[in-house]
Amino acid sequence: MGFVKTPLIGLRADHFRHPLDLEATASLKQIPGLDLLIRTVLGPIAEQFFYLENIASSVLVSEQQLPDLHKLLLEACRVLDLEPPQLYVRQHPVPNAYTFAMRGKQPFVVLHTSLIDLLTLEEIQAVIAHELGHLKCEHSVYLTPVNILVLAAKQLPNWGEMLAQSIEAQLLEWVRCAEFTCDRAALLATQNPKVVASVLMKLAGGSPTLAGQLNLDAFLKQARAYDDISNDQLGEMLKQARTAQLTHPVPVLRAREIDRWANSKAYQSLLETRSLSNPEETKSGGWRNW
Structure with missing residues (x-):
């Protein structure tokens, strides 16, 4: 597992939330009736459907069941100053x-x-x-309707289409921005930007047989080439059209963002400030939201 990670005492979501996440969340809260929809319709459906689905069809990780994964969970929670959730492993061919x-x-x-x-x-x-990171930032408030929209579109096409016309675009825009924040949580927990970028590289074009041949430096160079496409209006339009219906930013863009943040003063300052050994000192010291 490598070096021991430094716990980030008193870490709060706004210490690492991506600016695009802040902006998109503020915009989402302006949608009339969305909160009511979540509480009265989507929430109860999600509670029953997804909880029962996991209990019935997945393996619950614990000290006795897949203990190596359980240790990874506990260490990440300790570093991020978060109570451990349940962790399930599910048989599925799609990573x-x-x-x-x-x-x-x-x-x-x-x-x-x-x-x-x-x-x-x-x-x-x-x-x-x-x-x-999604839990730390309480993203589940809006992640639930994103997933329910997908379910509704399959089960009730007319209702799903009606919802999609009104809020799907904003929900998808928000969830893509939220992913940048959660990549930062991954970096804070592992404290190694190469590990996070390597995950994104493997999600883009990896397999168990190809993993050993992948080159991270080449992938980051590829990410910079993606940026260059925006040098003209047509390139920017094509990029926006490519991502409009996605729930995640493209992997090269996420790798570029995490590489930039890992080399920023904000990231280094956050590690130094939150790793103070004196909890009282941490509580009394302010931290700006950015």
Whole structure:
């Protein structure tokens, strides 16, 4: 697992939240009736459906069940100053991970087996920490309707289409911005930007057989080439059209963002400030929101 990570005492979401996440969240809160929709319609559906789905079809990680993964979870929670959620492993051929926090239920994180097969232990911890970032920032308030919209569109096409026309675009824009914040949580937990960037590289074009041949420096160079596409109006339009219906920013863009933040004064200052050994000193010291 490498070096011991420094716990970030008193870490709060606004200490590492990405500016685009702040902006998109403020915009989302202006949608009339969205909060009411979540409380009265989407919340109860999510509570029953997703909780029962995990209990029935996944393996709950614990000290006795997949203990190595359990240790990764506990260490990431300790570093991020967060109570551990439940962690499930689910058999699935598509590499993915997700999290939910539902009313009256313990929050949970789900890892697909194909994702675990693709990554090293440190990279798996980065994925777990990314999902913990959603919990730390209370993203589940709006992640739930995103997932329910997908479910509704499949089960009730007319209702799903009606919802999509009014709020889907803003929800998708918000969730893409939220991913940048959670990549920062992954970096804070692993305290190694190469680990986080390597996860993104493998998600873009990796497999268990190809993983050993991938070159991280070349991938970061590729990310810079993606930036160059925006040098003209057509390139920017194509990039926006490419991402408009996605729930995540493209991997090269996420790698570029985390590389920039890892080399910023804000990141270094956050590590130094939150790793103070005296909790009382940490509580009394202010920290700007950015």
